[in-house]
Amino acid sequence: MPINFIYPEFEIVRDESQCIRCRACERQCANEVHGYDSERNAMESDELKCVNCHRCVLLCPTRALKIIRTDHTFRENANWNEDAIKEIYMQAGSGGVLLSSMGNPKNYPVYWDKILINASQVTNPPIDPLREPMETKTFLGKKPEKIGRSDDGTLKVNTSPQLELELPVMFSAMSYGSISYNAHESMARAAQSLGTYYNTGEGGLHEDFYKYGKNTIVQVASGRFGVYLDYLNAGAAIEIKMGQGAKPGIGGHLPGAKIVGDIAKTRMIPEGSDAISPAPHHDIYSIEDLRQLVYSLKEATQNKKPVIVKVAAVHNIAAIASGIARSGADIIAIDGFRGGTGAAPTRIRDNVGIPIELALASVDTRLRDEGIRSSVSLVAGGSIRNSADVVKAIALGADAVYIATGAMLALGCHLCRNCQSGKCNWGIATQRPDLVKRLNPELGHQRLINLLNAWKHEIKEMMGGMGINSIEALKGNRLMLRGVGLNEKELEILGIMHAGD
Amino acid sequence: MTVDARGMTFGEINERLRTADEATVENCLGQRFIACGMGGKKITVNGTPGNALGAYLDGAEITVYGNAQDAVGDTMNDGRIIIHGSTGDATGYAMRGGEIYVRDSAGYRAGIHMKAYKEKLPVMVIGGSCGSFAGEYQAGGIIIVLGRRINVPIIGNFCGTGMHGGRIYLCCDEIGVHLPRQVKVRPAEKEDMEFISGYIKNYCMFFSDDYGEIARRHFFVLEPDSENPYKQLYVLN
Structure with missing residues (x-):
């Protein structure tokens, strides 16, 4: 059904003047994006399968490849963004629960980036780690x-197991x-x-x-x-x-x-x-x-x-x-x-x-x-x-x-x-x-x-x-x-x- | 060796059990984790052991004269546990090997997530009935419920939900409760009974029951309907 077709997210840009048809990209891609047409002596790509993992780009001996995000767009909408629309199509086509991997990619605040670290100036001088001992253990x-001592004054060691x-x-x-x-x-x-x-x-x-x-x-x-x-x-x-x-x-x-x-x-x-x-x-x-x-x-x-x-x-x-x-x-x-x-x-x-x-x-x-x-x-x-x-x-x-x-x-x-x-x-x-x-x-x-x-x-x-x-x-x-x-x-x-x- | 458990913590009891090849624990009253992870020994418990009796058991044989509580044989790998009484919830949780025999009944979630691996085939024989969720997520092994001396249904609700391996044998004329969609049920055939006869004989030997009488009765076999019950659920995003 045509609605089930989702336009590829990425485009593979192959510089034909650089490409030597060595087919390394074809061998490297487990997603089978790249192919070779012997009649035309040309490389082909099926961009639908591309996940933009850069394997082919990095392994191309002549740097003939790059992957870019497609400029094909949905009608822009701040509420119904591209992902929201595509996910509806995917679920309507399959009836399945959407499955993803890696961490939450959404635009929630990253508090690490809103926290700044102090440094000493004038008083309480900084320490130079190249010169002074620093403990990262x-x-x-x-x-x-609390610390306990036995009758003879030695420390009682009963610490729980530690890493x-x-x-x-x-x-x-x-x-x-x-x-x-x-x-x-x-x-x-x-x-x-x-x-x-x-x-x-x-x-x-x-x-x-x-x-x-x-x-x-x-x-x-x-x-x-x-x-x-x-x-x-x-x-x-x-x-x-x-x-x-x-x-x-x-x-x-x-x-x-x-x-x-x-x-x-x-x-x-x-x-x-x-x-x-x-x-x-x-x-x-x-x-x-x-x-x-x-x-x-x-x-x-x-x-x-x-x-x-x-x-x-x-x-x-x-x-x-x-x-x-x-x-x-x-x-x-x-x-x-x-x-x-x-x-x-x-x-x-x-x-x-x-x-x-x-x-x-x-x-x-x-x-x-x-x-x-x-x-x-x-x-x-x-x-x-x-x-x-x-x-x-x-x-x-x-x-x-x-x-x-x-x-x-x-x-x-x-x-x-x-x-x-x-x-x-x-x-x-x-x-x-x-x-x-x-x-x-x-x-x-x-x-x-x-x-x-x-x-x-x-x-x-x-x-x-x-x-x-x-x-x-x-x-x-x-x-x-x-x-x-x-x-x-x-x-x-x-x-x-x-x-x- | 005899260990008088009166006033002892589980740590003190286990410390003694570790040093013996054969031991009897007297006056046990609720101490947990007895024989946890132990192998190569025979342990008799008189009284009522607490939760997680024989957890991670690795080859030891435990006989309890009395009831046991929750999580008997949790993640047990090998060995045998014989309970002259009933057990609490989650008996044999995720057990991978070894055998558990319970003279009377087991609580909820008996044999949940039971597995099998290579030559390891965990077996649980329950003399009476099981509470709800018996054999939930079962991935391997055998659960046998004999329905002896009970006046309640042989299993509770949701028996075998998410089951994707192993078998459950129920000794009864009709199951009487609704089974979840992952489970398919059929009458036991001759080969099925031959397969489990040794375990039923063991039960009868341990608890002085009548093998001939049990063997003549009707058994059902519950098996997973598909090896991959959740297969079609997802679409890659």
């Missing part, structure tokens, strides 16, 4: 309320299945080398990666895929996934077609079986029930590992976090609504949840008010894009942050937002062997190390500028932040003053 876990991070950035949960073996290997090796952690997501832990266990957080989600004793014992910490920023209140569903070979083995389910993670854990209906799962995991691993509870940032997040802090969890991970995903219903991704900046500030405030802040560590995720976001998050009250989209970009992701297709040309969100091998873990892990080493240096410079020489002293230090263009309510929730104030 941080520990996640329950901290003792030790050389820098306050970890790789957030992405399952093997949603991303490739090589993407996981890149993160695992980078985490080991950097002294931080990566997270298995709910897809289990591949047998090859048990050796990176000291730098691995193993996840337990509602589907309990791949969860058994060796898995729980393999990781440095266990994360209970209650929710995810990209799809709060929604479970996961990896279709049977993607449950093949090692994916099935790692999830410990038969090949071809759907992997359904229901929205709720069916044994958790209260904080008391959550406490039961927290303690059963601690008991199974003999209290050697901190337990993280990951939740999506939603309206009542402060009260929820307060409950989690009382459930016995050691760490709370809060995922903001801009967090990425391999697949989520578009409506959920774009309309459910709240920004991490507000959620983080309100949780930190609430836990302080209730005098229980030291009983948990806070990890903020859901679009941390650079080292300045990290610094702002820590000053708002986070102990550390999770990054995932940023890490994928470092591995080559071009944010084409088609992870759900399984045809990732960069070898990340795919299981096709010919595509997976495009991501070389040797180079990939080095790129992640580069990225976080660069951030570490920037964090030190920003901290030094404020006259602060450790993450510990920056934590919750909201005096170091000022808002620009924020209203009084926003400033109140963030707990910061306006610039100039």
